[in-house]
Amino acid sequence: MIHPILLCGGSGTRLWPLSRKSYPKQFAKLMGEESLFQASARRLSGKGFAAPVIVTGDPFRFIVTEQLAHVEQIAQSILIEPEGRNTAPAILAAALAVTRKSPDALMLVAPSDHVIPDTSAFTATVQAAVPRAQAGDLVTFGVTPTRPETGYGYLELAAGADVRADSPQPLARFVEKPDAARAADMLAAGNYLWNAGIFLFTAKAIIAAFEKHAAQMVQAVTASLKTANADLGFTRLEPDAWAKAADISIDYAIMEKAENLAVMPFGAGWSDLGDWDAVWLESAPDTQGNVCSDNATAIDCTDTLLRSETDGLQLVGIGLENIVAIAMGDAVLVADKSQAQRVKEAVDALKFKGASQAIQLPRDYRPWGWYESLVIGGRFQVKRIVVNPGAALSLQSHHHRSEHWIVVEGTAKVTIDKTVKLISENQSVYIPLGAVHRMENPGKVPMVLIEVQTGSYLREDDIIRYEDVYARS
Template sequence: MSQDLIVPVILAGGKGTRLWPMSRSARPKQFLALIGDDSLFQLTLKRLKDPKRYGKPIVVTNSEYRFLVAEQAQEAGVELEAVVLEPIARNTAPAIAAAALIAAKNGPRLVHVLASDHNIRVDDAYVTAIDTATAAARAGRLATFGITPTSPATGFGYIEAGQKEASGAHLVQRFVEKPNEERAKDMLATGNYYWNSGMFLFNTDVFLGECAAFAPEVLDAAKNSVDNARVDLDFVRLGEAEFAKSPDISVDYAIFEHTKLASVAPSPIQWSDLGAWDAVWKESECDADGNVARGPVNLYNTKNSFVFSESAHVAVNGVEDAVVLVSEDAVYVGKLTDAQDVGKVVKDLMKNPATAKLTEEHRTSYRPWGGYTSVLMGERFQVKRIFVKPGKQLSLQKHHHRSEHWIVVRGTAEVQIGEAKQMLRENESIYIPQGELHRLSNPGKILLELVEVQTGSYLGEDDIVRIEDTFGRI
């Protein structure tokens, strides 16, 4: 990678809950297709496919999302420089510091830090903002992107701009916490304030120098975790004990609110952090009545509403300002203008053991080889749909507490039981006794689908003893 190219650093470890029930901790909003056919993470990757400006991205995420990151990057046709796995959540300061150290392993670099779950329109204004921030970074400044406000929003922090610099950026006078509406209106009236986008562009040496000055504990933890990192397949696992010693602190609090090198690049761009369903509605294409409908949906006499179904057919009649969300196993209905309250609903669900799982997992779970959908569960039995991608295989494994019956409904399966292997085609089935070593593979060129019936005294996903695994999960 050329030293002159900017290294994108994408932060992709968040577990947002305000877009429940579609977004859950096992597959949060950055990996969902909320605007168009690509996930927000993939849209972020595609914004960076500019070989004259950017090198290969570094993605910082956690272990749970590593295969999602790798798979979606491959689907987007983007080669990654590294996928860095945080062993524990410690906010943005240590994550960015570790990524900066990795980016600078062969010398100082320009780094562009950005979130994986924002929606940004790439146009002339966006390119100008990038060029302005790049010029500021080359002049030794820590550039942040200030979004030109379009309303007195109370959900964002603000940046007050000072004197204009030669780069076209401005000195940062101060950062302002999320204001109330009256204060936000006063700031907008001055024309001197910007929304804090959470995006940054800087030289790694400058950033790490300011980190040493204002957040030495963060820098020490990041350095030690990088020094003790280990490579696991295509991933870089930071040293757990070392990374855990970092303070849990954002880069704004740790560095940008203290440094005298902060600049803000005015960014009059179309930008949204998609923090709630009303933001997704605003960013989507509405019909003549102001509605957005996604999935199997029919609307009648309905206005200014957002209806999204992943499963059942939904008919909505005679409502206004509504949000209706139907996932495989949960339904949310509320006012679109109260979309921020979804987070409160999720907190209540998490408090109850009977509903907490609804905030964590979907009925369909994705794995690096494919995934499965829970169809029916009863006492001592469970029915699943299993799907395996062409050329992929599950781990060689066994179960202590259950047996399994597999029926192939699409494609061709290679099944290993003990030492024996056999091929199964559509409408053929096989039985795997409890405790028997077995493996499922898809040697074909189309998706393999099976119906699995589990029977036994315990049917949890943790009843898997892996002997061999292509994906390093032993």
């Protein structure tokens, strides 16, 4: 039985404005009707796979459970990192959690934001690597390169190894992301594979590698897991001990030092969707090289990606060549595809300006559903709020604002101080400043309402919570 370990704590800033710190790319529907996280969970499921172990951050814990539920999966465990410390501590925490039940358990570690179109080919490749992993080796997966890519790290195979083999091969060394000339040379050499960041090993083997090469991290992560708190089905790693773990990748901490390494070649297609150029490439451009979303139109364009991510917002490109244009309700990106990896610079520039668009999506996802601001004025704000079936907001009050709720879809169960009543479509209710109130959806379909806030201070920190089913402070 293989235990999938899905890592989903990254921020995905190179796919801004669709991917932001508040809702990174693994949870977005970049390639079809499922998110990358959901597609990854499906890929690593079925016969021969145990339920997944998820390692993520606190803001995403309910997104993880909701998205898993939509693909009819339940996690074996969900580990909550107090802060992101890169992949090495995350993988070690998962290994320590798995080894509690079975030290010999096989772990397949994978990022949750990659695209692998051929699931059956990938599963077969994983199975081919199982004997080496069971024998105690650390198996890393290398992808057959199709172009001189500068955005990936590489794996140089040892002399005599076969990059097209159907069994694990010996590794010579890891190679950092190259410049264009070096990437072309490695492609021509024929003995290099892209480093996919996917690993297969036993829990016992990877823990032994950490004990040998990163003993201090073992102490920190073990202490953090030992004193972790159980919270609504999540495991919250203890923050003080966790902070003592080095902020380092698994490659630097372990893989570049370990002697029991093997590389499993994979040639059936893979992408980490690391930038918009990669999204364009994986989206099957038409005969003119264009990719357009439903709300986008290309006129006399070539090799161009046009995506409107907002319903009702039409994006039109005329006479464009080699351009990426991504439109959202609050931000627009226009860039030459050759500069796609510089999008992080735009995010940094917006952070410097104090622009909320750098990290925050217009739609704010919460455990109970989501909301978005439609209009913001000096002393008022209008929101659309969507509450999932059976979900409830916290019992709360506000110091500085009153609220008016108008139900436009479904039925709301509303508590105002000691009064509880049902509000149906086209009905409204007023919540005075200071009143203790709660909104619930007792129905079986999403409930939608329009909220009008008025007052001297309208930010989200003006909330006093008295009771919350999601245990938020």
